[in-house]
Amino acid sequence: MxxxxxxxxxxxxxxxxxxxxxxxxxxxxxxxxxxxxxxxxxxxxxxxxxxxxxxxxxxxxxxxxxxxxxxxxxxxxxxxxxxxxxxxxxxxxxxxxxxxxxxxxxxxxxxxxxxxxxxxxxxxxxxxxxxxxxxxxxxxxxxxxxxxxxxxxxxxxLRGREPVTRSGARPGDRLAVAGRLGWAAAGLAVLRRGFRSPVEVVGAQRVPTPPYAAGPVAADAGATAMIDVSDGLLADLGHVALASGVALDIRADAVPLASRLVEVAAALGADARRWVLTGGEDHALAAAFPAGTVLPEGWVEIGSVASGAGITVDGRPYVGVAGWDHFAPS
Structure with missing residues (x-):
């Protein structure tokens, strides 16, 4: 040790x-x-x-x-x-x-x-x-x-609020995220290569920075469903789609991607967009909001909710692993 x-x-x-x-x-x-x-x-x-x-x-x-x-x-x-x-x-x-x-x-x-x-x-x-x-x-x-x-x-x-569960998303809702995505996955990739920098990227793997205040703010703004992104954005939103009985579509270019992650991915020969979509351990929040809702500060729209089932990226099924699963075959 x-x-x-x-x-x-x-x-x-x-x-x-x-x-x-x-x-x-x-x-x-x-x-x-x-x-x-x-x-x-x-x-x-x-x-x-x-x-x-x-x-x-x-x-x-x-x-x-x-x-x-x-x-x-x-x-x-x-x-x-x-x-x-x-x-x-x-x-x-x-x-x-x-x-x-x-x-x-x-x-x-x-x-x-x-x-x-x-x-x-x-x-x-x-x-x-x-x-x-x-x-x-x-x-x-x-x-x-x-x-x-x-x-x-x-x-x-809850301080008087009703809990925002995974099962409340409805067709026509907007999908949004608050907090960082992809940083912890990038930090893990750096550490696995034996490096200890960039410090801010490695630090994201060591200590996540969940946007704690964004949860109650989203609830007050009328969020219909919400989840902690622990295993990957696509994997966790898949839980929302299943619980709510709806289809979710993510616009890949709308999901925030920090330029620092692009630089690190280029240096490692990795895919920064994949980190953002499927990397876990950032503990950002993802939520659905009714159409027409003014998103609270710190929330960024990334997609939409429709009738159907499952999750897509730019209208198509995602090719590859959507996120972390402890018991998936290695």
Whole structure:
């Protein structure tokens, strides 16, 4: 397990401790002590269960699991970056329902010889990303296992809105996206080639930047369906098409494509447009809006909804893999 201490003095005795040295409760104390919770946290870590305010009367909940070697590598990312990613991928699901994240519950599995600074870094990243979105880390569990695994459950508050599901798109709606697409896929391609730059591209793979506020804004603007783009734009919009019983058509040239990605693709002999259409892990949001709706700031129209089934690009079926599937044949 590779880990860069991020500027801390390696002579610091804490740098040589493992999670086994700290023990379960010593580790929990280390990663929770002195943390500031948002007002929605009525009772945080330290008891048998946390208590979180739910003024709406309804609570959204979503879970993601990140496994070392599958979702992250500690020779590619710092523990803090992995922690931020684990929080971000979960909170993006809440934003995709038109809600705001309020609390995270975290399960950490790691080998006993894991450096304590790795666990502390993971926790620091989780707290930082949660705090930036107005949420708190309210509890969880720590166990021993053969690899580093983070399981995060996020709770969310609709604040009086109705949830925006995948099943509400209707013929005549407009398709739009908010957030970056293709950047994380480009970063992954760069890292796989053994490079660590361009920094902004590699950084997109290490830590996604979901547009959390765009979800509630879209809900307020009348979005009929919405989804977090985690596995690829075409793959995830395919879920919307299936759930809504409609056909979706994407205009390839309307999907935002950053010039930086074009440059990186040219250097690697890759297809930047494919990254944008099928690359996952950016956690942008995609939504359908009724015809005539003025799209909120930050949302870009990319296609349309019609009667029928499935998803097309420029009116034709897409040739190739539409996105990531954990259980697809390799």
């Amino acid at each position: 590779a880990y860069q201490a991020g500027g801390r003095d390696p002579a610091d005795s804490r740098d040589r401790r493992t999670v086994a040295d700290l023990g379960e409760f010593g580790l929990i104390k280390r990663v929770t002590e002195g943390r500031v919770q948002p007002g929605s946290t009525l009772l945080g870590p330290g008891d048998d269960a946390a208590m979180v305010a739910a003024p709406d009367g309804r609570v959204l909940a979503s879970t993601d699991v990140l496994v070392e070697g599958v979702h992250f590598r500690l020779d590619w990312s710092t523990p803090e970056q992995v922690g931020r990613k684990a929080a971000a991928v979960n909170m993006a699901d809440i934003a995709a329902m038109g809600a705001a994240p309020t609390a995270l519950l975290v399960g950490l599995c790691c080998p006993p010889d894991t450096p304590s600074l790795v666990a502390e870094g993971l926790a620091a990243g989780l707290w930082a990303e949660a705090s930036a979105a107005g949420a708190g880390v309210v509890g969880g569990d720590v166990v021993s296992g053969p690899a580093v695994v983070l399981s995060v459950t996020v709770l969310g508050d």
